[in-house]
Amino acid sequence: MMRKCCRSYNLLSNSLTKHVTKKHSFRAFSQVHHPQDDIIKKFDRLSTQQRLYLETIKKDYDDASLVRQVRHSQASERFIGKFSSLYTAYKEYHDTLNSIVECHELLQEPEMEEIARADILSMDGLLQSSFSNIESAISDSLQPSGDDIFLEIRMAVGGVESSIFANDLLKMYENIAASQGFQWTVLEQENRGELGLACAVVSISGADVLGVYQFEAGVHRVQRVPINDTRIHTSTAVVIVTNKPSDIEIQINEEDLDISYMRASGPGGQFVQRTNSKCRIVHKPTGIAVTNQTSRLAQDNKKECMRKLSDIFLKEEVEANLSTAERTKKSQALQGDRSDKIRTYNYKSGIVTDHRYGVNIPGILEYFGDPETFMELHRKVSSVWQLQKLSEIAEGLSEDQNQDYDQSSRKN
Numbered sequence: 320m321m322r323k324c325c326r327s328y329n330l331l332s333n334s335l336t337k338h339v340t341k342k343h344s345f346r347a348f349s350q351v352h353h354p355q356d357d358i359i360k361k362f363d364r365l366s367t368q369q370r371l372y373l374e375t376i377k378k379d380y381d382d383a384s385l386v387r388q389v390r391h392s393q394a395s396e397r398f399i400g401k402f403s404s405l406y407t408a409y410k411e412y413h414d415t416l417n418s419i420v421e422c423h424e425l426l427q428e429p430e431m432e433e434i435a436r437a438d439i440l441s442m443d444g445l446l447q448s449s450f451s452n453i454e455s456a457i458s459d460s461l462q463p464s465g466d467d468i469f470l471e472i473r474m475a476v477g478g479v480e481s482s483i484f485a486n487d488l489l490k491m492y493e494n495i496a497a498s499q500g501f502q503w504t505v506l507e508q509e510n511r512g513e514l515g516l517a518c519a520v521v522s523i524s525g526a527d528v529l530g531v532y533q534f535e536a537g538v539h540r541v542q543r544v545p546i547n548d549t550r551i552h553t554s555t556a557v558v559i560v561t562n563k564p565s566d567i568e569i570q571i572n573e574e575d576l577d578i579s580y581m582r583a584s585g586p587g588g589q590f591v592q593r594t595n596s597k598c599r600i601v602h603k604p605t606g607i608a609v610t611n612q613t614s615r616l617a618q619d620n621k622k623e624c625m626r627k628l629s630d631i632f633l634k635e636e637v638e639a640n641l642s643t644a645e646r647t648k649k650s651q652a653l654q655g656d657r658s659d660k661i662r663t664y665n666y667k668s669g670i671v672t673d674h675r676y677g678v679n680i681p682g683i684l685e686y687f688g689d690p691e692t693f694m695e696l697h698r699k700v701s702s703v704w705q706l707q708k709l710s711e712i713a714e715g716l717s718e719d720q721n722q723d724y725d726q727s728s729r730k731n
Contacts, residue, residue, distance in 0.1 A: 358423050359416060362443060364450045368709040369457065373409045376460075380406045405456035412449035415442055461705050465529030467563035469634055473518040474511065475538065476657060477554025480545040482515025485556040488539060489519050491687050492532070498690035501525030504623075506631050514546075522563075522630045529562055534673075534700050536560040537661030544666070551667065555657055567636055569629045577601040578621065583612040600624040607631060671696060676703040 365373070380402055383395040419442050425435040472489050474481040496503040507520040523532070535558045542553050583597040597612035598620035609631070611623040663672045669683045678699045685692040 358420050362416060362419050362446060364446070365412075365453070366709075368706075368712070369453070372457070372709055372712055373405070373453070376402055376405060377409060402460060405453070405460050408449060408452040408456045412446065412453055415446045415449055418442055419446065457709070458701070458705055461708050462527070462530045462701075463533060463562075464527065465562040466526060467522070467524045468529050468532060469506075469559075469561040469563060469630075469637070470521045470523055470532060470535075471519070471557075471559040471561070472516065472521075473557045473559075474516060475555040475557050477552060479512070479515060479547065480541075480543075480552050481554040481556055482511035482517060483545070484539075484541045484554050485518075486510075486514060486516035487541075487687060488556055488558065489516055489521075491693065492521070492535070494688075495531065495690050495693055496523055496525070496528075499525060499528075499531060501528050501531075504627055504630065506627060506634065520634060522627075529560075531694075531697065532560050534675075534697065534704070537675075538656065538659045539662050539664070540657055540660040541664045542666065543664070553657060555660065561634075561637060563633065564637060567633060569632045569636070571602070571625070571628060571632070575603050577603055580617050596620060598624050600628060602628060673700050676700050676707075678703060 380399065383392075383398045386392050386395045387399065419439055422435045422439045422442070425431040428435075470492060472485050472492075474485040477484070493503055495501075502522075502524040504522040504524075505519065506522055507518070509517040509519070511517045538555050538557055540553060540555050542551055544550065545552050577600070579599050580595040581597045581599065582595055594615070594617075596615055596617045597610065598617055599608065599610045600621070601608045607628065609624045609627040611620040611627065613623060614620050661673065661675055663674065664683055664686075665672070666683055670679050670681055671683055671686050672679050673696065676699075678696065680686065680692070680696045680699065682692055686696070
């Protein structure tokens with residue numbers, strides 16, 4: 320039972336990465352037609368994919384609830400916590416649809432016809448509201464969760480223009496982080512000239528930060544006239560998004576640290592210039608140095624330095640634990656081949672195109688300068704991605720049910 324109740328949880332926790340290419344038709348267990356079927360068909364707003372997905376979640380949710388009544392299970396608690404809102408929304412939708420069917424039966428009684436029609440009209444509105452809640456809950460259930468990520472940006476093909484484009488992406492992602500209230504910490508940055516960026520590694524933290532940046536990983540292509548030319552050039556930059564693992568603990572010995580304080584530089588008034596609030600920490604075994612002066616208090620700046628240092632070592636640990644296949648994939652991505660593009664920024668047409676999901680959005684200058692324009696493309700891409708994901712899941716579930724039907728037929 321535990322294996323069954325965790326089935327959908329594992330399904331949505333990146334175990335369903337294989338795309339099912341062979342089409343399977345869902346074979347109904349009962350071919351008997353009921354009058355209620357026509358009523359349900361008229362009012363039901365769920366797609367076949369959504370219905371298959373929801374029915375599986377409902378069954379597994381009921382199983383998880385039974386397990387929880389018998390004994391404590393972290394897997395069951397995790398599953399119930401993840402899908403409780405979806406389960407509730409689907410139950411409300413199902414109950415409302417059944418009530419509409421019952422009201423249609425009352426239409427045959429003359430004394431109840433007027434009341435029944437009014438109730439059907441009212442419940443149709445409730446059904447639409449429940450359907451909207453289901454769509455929102457499905458979206459939340461499919462989204463990968465993560466509150467801490469590493470964002471890596473590197474120049475690729477195109478020389479100077481590629482480095483300028485990489486720097487444009489870095490600034491845009493920082494603006495997005497600020498607009499969402501995320502914490503943005505630069506761990507590594509190598510500039511190329513005054514306007515260019517060779518590479519940067521950033522730690523970003525905040526509620527559902529992975530959901531905002533998940534579609535940014537890949538090769539980004541820009542087509543525009545560089546500042547040092549009059550012809551249109553095509554350049555690329557590479558973005559890598561990594562979810563921070565929660566099961567790796569980084570320990571840093573104080574004996575290995577050289578900690579010093581100094582006066583901060585830059586704006587901030589006389590207080591900044593007169594106190595040794597800026598902190599610099601050097602990890603002596605590796606020579607890695609970090610500094611921070613964002614706070615007026617030296618101890619706060621020290622804590623931030625320690626956090627930066629910990630993130631740097633965590634990133635190195637993640638890199639060290641990559642499998643051979645993952646290393647090869649990342650190495651190929653870092654080459655930034657134009658043919659591997661996931662997104663194109665065409666300045667002549669003023670359009671940003673996401674090639675994976677066939678989504679276009681106008682206003683390229685606004686895209687880089689206005690976080691809301693970025694989020695508009697993100698929402699469109701996310702919507703298409705969710706439909707594809709549901710289709711993959713539904714195809715897999717249809718295959719399972721067809722196999723169950725075949726086995727049942729052979730037994731009979």
